[in-house]
Amino acid sequence: MAGLSFGRLFAALWAWREGVARTRRLVVQRAPVSTVISMQHRAKPARGGNGPSPTLTFFRQWLKNPLSVAALAPSGKQLARLMVRELPKTAQRVVELGGGTGVFTQAMLDHGIAPQHLLVVELNEELHKFLQNQFSGVTVVCGDACQLPALVKHASFDTEGSVDAVVSGLGLLSMPRTLQRDILQAAFAVLGAEGRMIQFTYGPVSPVPRETLDELGLTVRRGGFAWWNIPPASVFVYQRSRSRPITPVRAGERSGS
Numbered sequence: 001m002a003g004l005s006f007g008r009l010f011a012a013l014w015a016w017r018e019g020v021a022r023t024r025r026l027v028v029q030r031a032p033v034s035t036v037i038s039m040q041h042r043a044k045p046a047r048g049g050n051g052p053s054p055t056l057t058f059f060r061q062w063l064k065n066p067l068s069v070a071a072l073a074p075s076g077k078q079l080a081r082l083m084v085r086e087l088p089k090t091a092q093r094v095v096e097l098g099g100g101t102g103v104f105t106q107a108m109l110d111h112g113i114a115p116q117h118l119l120v121v122e123l124n125e126e127l128h129k130f131l132q133n134q135f136s137g138v139t140v141v142c143g144d145a146c147q148l149p150a151l152v153k154h155a156s157f158d159t160e161g162s163v164d165a166v167v168s169g170l171g172l173l174s175m176p177r178t179l180q181r182d183i184l185q186a187a188f189a190v191l192g193a194e195g196r197m198i199q200f201t202y203g204p205v206s207p208v209p210r211e212t213l214d215e216l217g218l219t220v221r222r223g224g225f226a227w228w229n230i231p232p233a234s235v236f237v238y239q240r241s242r243s244r245p246i247t248p249v250r251a252g253e254r255s256g257s
């Protein structure tokens, strides 16, 4: 019964999303021919070709792990654009946490982040496999964001210096505070002094409580709001506070251990 109603809800959301996408395509077709979209690195086509549908793959994993996957469907392109907009102008080396089916990965490649300068971390084995198939040239690791310093080291992603930004698609809002703190700490352990963590959340409020930010010496500012996302989502940007920077931890070290 529950499965049936979830199925109906999903079908309705999917139909609505497809409708929005179709309307957007019609609008784009009317754009002047001089509008050139530069695609630096395209994912292999997942729909219409032999690959599985990202939306169905994601939904299946949500059915198996609702808490960890934390969303019924992948993020929309509007949210991906707002996330990428928050990257530092000079960003080169980026880590993505919770890649899902790669909506943010693709947006970052389109933005000009070189595949070899992008490391994607995904905990779910099926989604990890999906990402690996879709994004050849990008390092995609199957692992826990809490272990980011060790993952970065293991993937030899630390050999060319620190990371400029961490783009997080994790469902921080549904995580316990201690886990949120461990993830933020792991992210800032690999980020350079001016590095930032870009996080989205459903609704208008930062998912990280003030006490955690104070404990880690971080500040937060609000980015954009994606009305068309399902559900609508806000972007937040976390950075080290200038008055009390937190000390970077060397790869492999965990707090309190």
Ligand SMILES: C[S@@+](CC[C@H](N)C(=O)[O-])C[C@H]1O[C@@H](n2cnc3c(N)ncnc32)[C@H](O)[C@@H]1O
Residues within 6 Å of the ligand: 068, 069, 070, 071, 073, 074, 075, 097, 098, 099, 100, 101, 102, 103, 104, 121, 122, 123, 124, 127, 143, 144, 145, 146, 168, 169, 170, 171
């Ligand atoms: C809300 S989904 C977002 C997926 C994708 N970024 C998007 O926006 O469509 C969260 C993703 O984080 C992954 N995830 C959850 N906990 C994780 C963890 N501790 N480390 C790495 N990935 C994790 C889930 O498997 C899922 O793919």
